[in-house]
Each structure stands twice: as structure tokens, then as C-alpha cells.
Amino acid sequence: MSGGFGGASAVGRRRFLVMSTAAVGLPLPVSGRASGGSPGLAPAGAGTASTVGLTVNGERRSAVVDNRTSLLDLLREHLGLPGTKKGCDQGACGACTVLVDGHRVNSCLTFAVMHEGARITTIEGLARGGRLHPLQQAFIDHDGLQCGYCTPGQIVSGVACIAEGHARSREEIREWMSGNLCRCGAYTNIVTAIEQTAKGV
Amino acid sequence: MTGVYPFVFSKPATESAALAAGADGGRYIAGGTTLVDLMRETVERNSPTR
Numbered sequence: 001m002s003g004g005f006g007g008a009s010a011v012g013r014r015r016f017l018v019m020s021t022a023a024v025g026l027p028l029p030v031s032g033r034a035s036g037g038s039p040g041l042a043p044a045g046a047g048t049a050s051t052v053g054l055t056v057n058g059e060r061r062s063a064v065v066d067n068r069t070s071l072l073d074l075l076r077e078h079l080g081l082p083g084t085k086k087g088c089d090q091g092a093c094g095a096c097t098v099l100v101d102g103h104r105v106n107s108c109l110t111f112a113v114m115h116e117g118a119r120i121t122t123i124e125g126l127a128r129g130g131r132l133h134p135l136q137q138a139f140i141d142h143d144g145l146q147c148g149y150c151t152p153g154q155i156v157s158g159v160a161c162i163a164e165g166h167a168r169s170r171e172e173i174r175e176w177m178s179g180n181l182c183r184c185g186a187y188t189n190i191v192t193a194i195e196q197t198a199k200g201v
Numbered sequence: 202m203t204g205v206y207p208f209v210f211s212k213p214a215t216e217s218a219a220l221a222a223g224a225d226g227g228r229y230i231a232g233g234t235t236l237v238d239l240m241r242e243t244v245e246r247n248s249p250t251r
Contacts, residue, residue, distance in 0.1 A: 047209045048207035048208060048209055050210060066207065067207070067208055067209065067210040068205040068207065068208065070237075089241075090238055091233075091234055091237075091238065109232070109233045109234055109237045109238070110232070110233050110237070111210065111230070111233070111237070113210045114210070114212075114230070114233075116212070
């Protein structure tokens with residue numbers, strides 16, 4: 001292994017780990033048939049892979065992916081945005097919550113190719129010019145996290161919950177945030193953070 | 202991306218094209234809450250050639 005651990009901080013933890021392993025090229029399973037409907041086909045007949053272009057956090061992004069790639073894996077593995085977390089990969093926990101055209105979506109349960117042209121917002125897209133989003137600040141101020149793994153999903157979901165008008169009381173917040181689980185049990189403070197942000201405090 | 206068989210994805214622009222795609226062995230996907238989970242467990246299996 002070249003470089004040693006001192007190189008990790010310069011290149012980023014993820015990239016260092018990838019560089020350090022004997023990585024082989026990633027083969028895309030490709031069917032022999034040409035497809036009628038997939039967008040952006042290469043002439044080689046890549047019927048089961050597609051080019052998908054979407055706007056992520058205000059930036060136009062594009063990737064060639066196997067059609068089976070979830071939106072979550074597109075963000076984390078192909079677009080370099082690992083802030084959104086994979087908790088269950090089954091749509092049960094909400095850690096993967098992102099906004100698609102303003103709507104809360106479990107990104108683990110939807111295929112990336114379904115969202116051509118969509119506007120995606122992830123946790124990385126909430127801060128503005130180095131200033132935290134008010135809800136991000138509220139999570140810090142009200143101690144709305146412990147291990148932090150559910151937190152990106154909680155915050156993205158909370159932003160939309162407030163925008164939907166579903167944060168008018170603690171009871172309403174609990175109901176409309178029930179898709180975001182927290183095994184550390186930080187719910188009381190999560191609700192407070194959302195409640196206070198909704199009030200504009 | 203565990204288990205899921207490779208598939209061809211299309212987004213038909215007309216109702217008739219959508220009906221044709223479904224009649225031709227395709228499946229419709231909306232939120233994916235059921236279909237994606239079952240595809241991952243290979244309970245839902247598309248033909249390997251499509």
C-alpha cells in the first residue's frame with residue numbers, strides 16, 4: 001500500500017480507501033438486445049444501463065448507471081454525495097430521505113433512472129454559502145442527535161415537513177416525521193428542533 | 202442492487218405506448234415500495250432477456 005495513512009486527509013477518507021484496495025473495473029451487466037425506451041443509449045446496445053441527468057443541490061449532474069441503481073446509490077457512489085445514509089435499504093427507516101422536486105422520498109426505494117430531469121436536494125445542499133440551514137442549526141442547539149446516522153434524513157425530512165405545513169404542533173410533527181426512525185431515541189429533541197424552526201425561533 | 206435482475210427501463214410518453222409496454226411483459230413502477238423490495242429479494246423476477 002503506497003502513501004500510508006498520512007495521505008488520507010489530503011485525498012478524503014473514501015477515495016483513500018478505494019485507492020488502497022486492488023480495485024478492478026466495474027462491469028455493467030448489459031443485455032444483447034437493443035432497448036426501445038432507455039434514455040441516452042450507447043451504440044453498444046446497453047439496454048439495461050442508462051444515462052441519467054438530474055439537478056442535485058442546484059448543480060446539473062449526469063451519470064451512466066445500471067438501471068437497477070437506486071437513487072441512494074447514485075448519490076452516494078456515483079455523484080460523491082455520501083451525506084445521505086443507507087440505513088435499511090428497504091424503505092423502513094428514512095435515513096435515506098432526500099427531496100425530489102420538493103417531495104420527501106426514500107431514495108433507497110426508487111431507481112435513479114426514474115428521475116431524469118428532477119431537482120434533488122440532499123443534506124449537502126441545505127447550507128448556503130457556509131451558513132447552516134436554520135434546521136441544521138436547531139439540531140445542534142437542541143441536541144437533536146446522538147450517533148448522527150439518522151440525522152441527515154431527519155433534517156431533510158424535517159425541512160420538507162415544515163414546508164408542507166405539518167409542523168404546527170409536537171403531535172403533528174411526530175405523526176408527519178414518523179417515517180424517520182432514530183435508534184438512539186433522540187426523538188424528543190428532534191421534535192423540539194423542528195418545532196422551534198417552524199416557529200422561526 | 203442485490204438480487205435485482207437486470208431490466209430495461211422506459212418512460213412511455215403516451216397512454217397507448219404505456220399500455221403496449223405493460224402488455225409486452227413490462228411492469229409498472231410508481232413509488233416502488235412493494236416492487237423494489239420484492240425485486241431485491243427476487244420474489245419479483247423479470248425475464249433475464251428483457
